[in-house]
Amino acid sequence: MSTTPALLKPAEPADVPPEPRAPARGVWVRVRPAALPLGSLLLFVLLWQLLAASGTWSETLVPPPARVWDAFVDVSTTHDGIRGYNGTTLVEHLGISLRRIAFGAGIGVVAGVVLGLLMGTVGWVRSLFEPWITFLRTLPPLAYFSLLVIWLGIDEEPKVTLLAVAAFPPVAVSTTTAVAAVPKHLVEAARALGASRWAVVRDVVVPSALPETLTGVRLAVGVAYSSLVAAELVNGLPGIGGMVKDAANYNNTPVVLVGIIAIGLSGLIIDGLLLRLERVTVPWRGRA
Numbered sequence: 001m002s003t004t005p006a007l008l009k010p011a012e013p014a015d016v017p018p019e020p021r022a023p024a025r026g027v028w029v030r031v032r033p034a035a036l037p038l039g040s041l042l043l044f045v046l047l048w049q050l051l052a053a054s055g056t057w058s059e060t061l062v063p064p065p066a067r068v069w070d071a072f073v074d075v076s077t078t079h080d081g082i083r084g085y086n087g088t089t090l091v092e093h094l095g096i097s098l099r100r101i102a103f104g105a106g107i108g109v110v111a112g113v114v115l116g117l118l119m120g121t122v123g124w125v126r127s128l129f130e131p132w133i134t135f136l137r138t139l140p141p142l143a144y145f146s147l148l149v150i151w152l153g154i155d156e157e158p159k160v161t162l163l164a165v166a167a168f169p170p171v172a173v174s175t176t177t178a179v180a181a182v183p184k185h186l187v188e189a190a191r192a193l194g195a196s197r198w199a200v201v202r203d204v205v206v207p208s209a210l211p212e213t214l215t216g217v218r219l220a221v222g223v224a225y226s227s228l229v230a231a232e233l234v235n236g237l238p239g240i241g242g243m244v245k246d247a248a249n250y251n252n253t254p255v256v257l258v259g260i261i262a263i264g265l266s267g268l269i270i271d272g273l274l275l276r277l278e279r280v281t282v283p284w285r286g287r288a
Contacts, residue, residue: 063254068261071254075243085255086246088238094262097228097240100156104163104231105224109217111164112171116216119172120179120209121201130176137169141227149234159231166227167220174216178209214278218271225267 028035045065051057052064059067075085075093084090115133119126141162148158182205190200229241236242244259 060251060253063257068254068257071252072258075255075258085243086237088243090240090243090258090262093238093240093243093259094266096238097232097263098266100159100231100239101163101221101224101228104160105167105221107160108164108167108224109171109220112168112216112220113175113213116172116175116213117179117201117205117209119176120182121205126176129172133169133172136165137173141166141230142233145230145233154235158234159236162231163224163227167224170219170223171213171216174219175209175213178212178216179205181212182208211278211282214274214281218274218278221270221274222267225263228263 048062049065052059052062056062063071072090073079074082075090077089078084085093088096115125115129119129144165145158145162148161152158152161186204186208187200190204195203229244232239232241233245237246240259240262244256244263247253247255247259
């Protein structure tokens with residue numbers, strides 16, 4: 001009578017160890033998106049405090065976080081009969097600058113999308129305007145801001161124009177590239193079904209180019225933010241960039257840091273809103 005070797009004998013159900021549970025890992029996965037940025041922020045503030053307390057640099061150059069917080073409270077409220085900074089609170093400074101960015105970047109985005117569609121669909125338009133857009137894209141804002149002041153004065157016009165000119169090239173370039181990359185077979189299929197040129201642009205070209213165009217819009221808003229202080233160099237008060245420039249003239253480093261942090265945080269919030277808009281508008285992006 002044959003017997004089964006012990007090594008070939010199947011394991012009894014009782015011999016199989018139970019699957020280990022990992023509730024902690026599941027909790028970490030849920031809290032990680034918020035825990036990592038918060039942890040990095042706390043680490044940055046700790047290193048900042050240690051650097052300020054080391055005495056390597058004076059408090060004029062590297063003020064401790066507590067002084068920056070005090071400056072934030074001062075410019076956000078009325079204290080000792082003084083309202084905010086130069087008679088305007090931090091929220092009001094930021095709101096005025098955001099209004100300038102909205103007008104300037106809005107004009108640049110609309111112009112960039114329209115010209116990008118034309119450049120992507122009409123060859124001679126691209127050949128005519130592409131070198132000028134590349135030339136404009138390589139110029140730093142300060143290179144032509146003085147010229148805008150000479151032409152337009154020192155009121156709102158040069159500021160809004162500077163932000164519009166800064167935001168225009170990224171949108172135009174991204175839209176042109178996206179339109180040129182639209183699959184040819186989709187365009188040919190639409191034409192074969194009798195679609196007009198306008199219908200092809202509306203129903204095929206625009207939806208296909210929309211993801212890259214929205215990326216260009218995000219880049220344009222970022223460029224406008226980076227040009228904000230330059231736009232408010234002349235007669236920028238009230239305005240968050242003008243506040244930073246004016247405080248720097250008096251070596252008021254805490255107020256400068258408050259303005260920089262306000263610009264950065266508002267930029268993060270607006271970029272997050274644009275990213276959310278992109279996910280809602282083009283939910284198919286990134287999916288096979």
